[in-house]
Amino acid sequence: MNRRKFCRTAVAASVAAAIPVLPGCERKAPVATEADASLAAISLDGTEIELEKAAIKELGESMTGPVLLSGHADYDGARTIWNGMHDKRPALIARCMSSEDVSNAVTFARERNLLTAVRGGGHSWPGKSVCDDGLMIDLSQMNSVTADAETQRATAQGGALLSGLDAAALAKGMVTTAGVVSHTGVGGYTLGGGFGRLSRKYGLTIDNVTGAELVTADGKIRRISADEDADLFWAIRGGGGNFGVATAFEYQLHPFERNIFSGSLVWPLEQARDVLEFYAEWAPGLSDEMYAGPGMATxxxxxxxxxxxxxxxxxxxxxxxxxxxxRKIGTPVLDAVTMQDYSVMQTNNDIAFGHGIRSYAKSGMVKEFTQGLVDAMIEAYDPRVFVGNHVAGGAVKRVGELDTAFPHRNAEIMIVMATGSHDPATDDELIAAARAYYKALEPFMGGYYDNIDFDGDEAPGNYGPAYERLRKIKGEYDPGNLFRLNSNIEPG
Ligand SMILES: Cc1cc2nc3c(=O)[nH]c(=O)nc-3n(C[C@H](O)[C@H](O)[C@H](O)COP(=O)(O)OP(=O)(O)OC[C@H]3O[C@@H](n4cnc5c(N)ncnc54)[C@H](O)[C@@H]3O)c2cc1C
Structure with missing residues (x-):
């Protein structure tokens, strides 16, 4: 069967059947229940398969949320993720409203060996939360967060954003480690580690995860923690989306003063050597309370x-x-370190890293901020590349290398190199510039942060000593490697 022809038939059929509906009870179009043709799709091994009309209809009827087909008014919004470089078209999108919906979608995919992407907040740099011709399990509507002052815990659904987590916790006078752009999803962010500006005091976000709900490849909805499915609980704290769909996370919260002493000190780039050489000596002695991260930009x-x-x-x-x-180093052109509301600080990067930007990024973990690194950072600096960081050390470093599946515990800082543009014509040139800068710094870095890496193609090596255990757990819970659109772990 000709795949393209097939798609066209299905799309045309669904558009023709357009009658508005609400998920679950009334009618909405064109959703799976109205598919009046089979759909061409792609299997896990890349071969073309056919999704029968009756099976698609059955999936649609089993879910409270809609299954969106190409042509539906919400289809393009659902498949669009943060990084404008990725423009992929799933065969169908299961817009889940509940863990049961997720379970039905997972079962549908597993039974058909169907290529499957899981979308949390959609911030994957390499675009792993969307795929061409497969199934997208879309968690964007499962985004509620609650916080409890008494237990000092927050529960976030798998499609929630960091803004929701911060807001719910702050409303109860508490906080937990969360990243620096508030429209990032808790899903991929947490499963990969989770760096934020409070990490030195409270650890990575995974160090604050006390439990989760996970839908595994067999379709089972599992409540996991240190006491229940402990192997899985270990694996999801650093092992990414390899083990199932996380439909909820529970986080430890910490009492917190809402106003925080924070901001940037800025110098002209000509003073970079003075600043970085001072930083290399000063940073190792800083308290857990102090986060100080140097970056360069044009x-x-x-x-x-x-x-x-x-x-x-x-x-x-x-x-x-x-x-x-x-503050005594060189002559800063700006000293904006002052008291500010935590939620203002947590959202002040949101516009610069807005949706739709075409962005490439790499990262590297740094154990020691050496003179060699300072020289390389300055000599190789390229104005087309934004040089940022995530500071580690402190509480991040005090967790054992294999206590979680995130092994890069002995790093003091992560260097991030990113580019951004809205012009597709500049993609190749900017990617080359970021790669060249990375190459210059590579001798001074060891391993990378998978969540901030466009290439992420060194999965076994980068998981380090955690890899063998991860493979074994993957083999047990996802032997068919259904969850492969991530930094993939081969089932052991
Ligand atoms: C602008 C920007 C700022 C960032 N800032 C930080 C930061 O401060 N700190 C930091 O640590 N990282 C940061 N990151 C990196 C971020 O952690 C990753 O991009 C992360 O994958 C985003 O999660 P998501 O749910 O939004 O992504 P998605 O694109 O939805 O998913 C990313 C990966 O995780 C999987 N996944 C997502 N949700 C689930 C789920 N619920 N269950 C199973 N698998 C799931 C997806 O299948 C995919 O493989 C940033 C990224 C961007 C683009």
Whole structure:
């Protein structure tokens, strides 16, 4: 059967059947229940398969959420993810509203050996949450977050965003580690590790996960924790989406003052050597409360700068004192370190990293901020590449290498290299620039953060000593490797 012809028939049929409906009870079009032709799709091994009309209809009827087909008004919005470089068209999108919906979609995919992508917040740099011609399990509507002051726990559904997690926790006077762009999804972010500006005090986000609900490849909805399915619970804390669809996470919260001493110190790039050489000596002695991350960028109307991002999670007077030596370095053009509302700080990167940008990124873990690294960062600097960071050390480093599936515990900092453009014509040139900068810094880095890496093609090596155990668990819970659109672990 000709695949393209097949698709066209299905699309035409679904569009023709358009009658508005609400998920689950009334009618909405064109959704799976109205498919009046089979659909061409792709199997896990890349061969073409056919999804029978009756099976698609049955999936649609089994779900409370809609199964969107090409031509539905919500189809394009659902398949569009953050990075504008990825424009993929799933054969069908299961827009799940409940764990049972997820279970039905997983079973449908497993029984047909169907290529499957799982979409949480859609921020995957390499675009792994969407696929051509397969099934997209879309969690975007499963996005509620609740927090409880008494138990000091928050529960977030698998498609929630970090903004929701921060907001629910802050409303109860608490917080947990969350990343620096609030429209990132809790799903991929948490499963890969989770770096934020409070990591030095509270650890990575996975160090604050106390339990989860996971739909495994057999369709079973499992509640997992240190006491239930402990192997799985270990694996999802760093092993990404390899083990199933996380429909909920439970997080440990920490009492928190809403206002926080934070902001940036900025110098012209010419002063980068003074700043970075000072930083290399100063940073290893910093308290867990102090987050100080150096970055370089070239901004329109401003020019090239070096900045140190400061967040002090404690008494502001103590923060002022600890920061004082850095303030004496060179001549900053801007000192914006001041008291600010935590939620303002957590959203101040949201526009710069807005949806639709075409972005490439790489990262590397740094154990020691050496003179060689300082020289390389300055000599190889390319104004087309944004050089950022995530600071580690502190509580991140005190967790054992194999206590979770995230092994890069001895790094002091992660260097991030990213590009951004809205012009497809610049993709190749910008990717080459970021790769060249990465190459120059590579001798001073060891391993990378899978969540911030466009290539992420060194899965076994990068999981390090955690890999063998991960393979074994993968073999047990996903022997057919249904969940493969991630930093993939071969079933053992
Ligand atoms: C602008 C931006 C800022 C970022 N800032 C930070 C930061 O501060 N700290 C940090 O640590 N990282 C950061 N990241 C990286 C981020 O952690 C990853 O991009 C992460 O994968 C995003 O999760 P998501 O759910 O939004 O992504 P998605 O694209 O939805 O998914 C990413 C991967 O996770 C899988 N997945 C997602 N949700 C689930 C789920 N519920 N169950 C099973 N599998 C799932 C997907 O299948 C895919 O393989 C940032 C990324 C971007 C683009």
């Amino acid at each position: 901004l329109p109307d401003v020019g090239s700068i070096i900045a140190v991002d400061i967040v002090y999670n404690g008494d502001p007077a103590a923060g002022e004192k600890e920061l004082a030596p850095l």
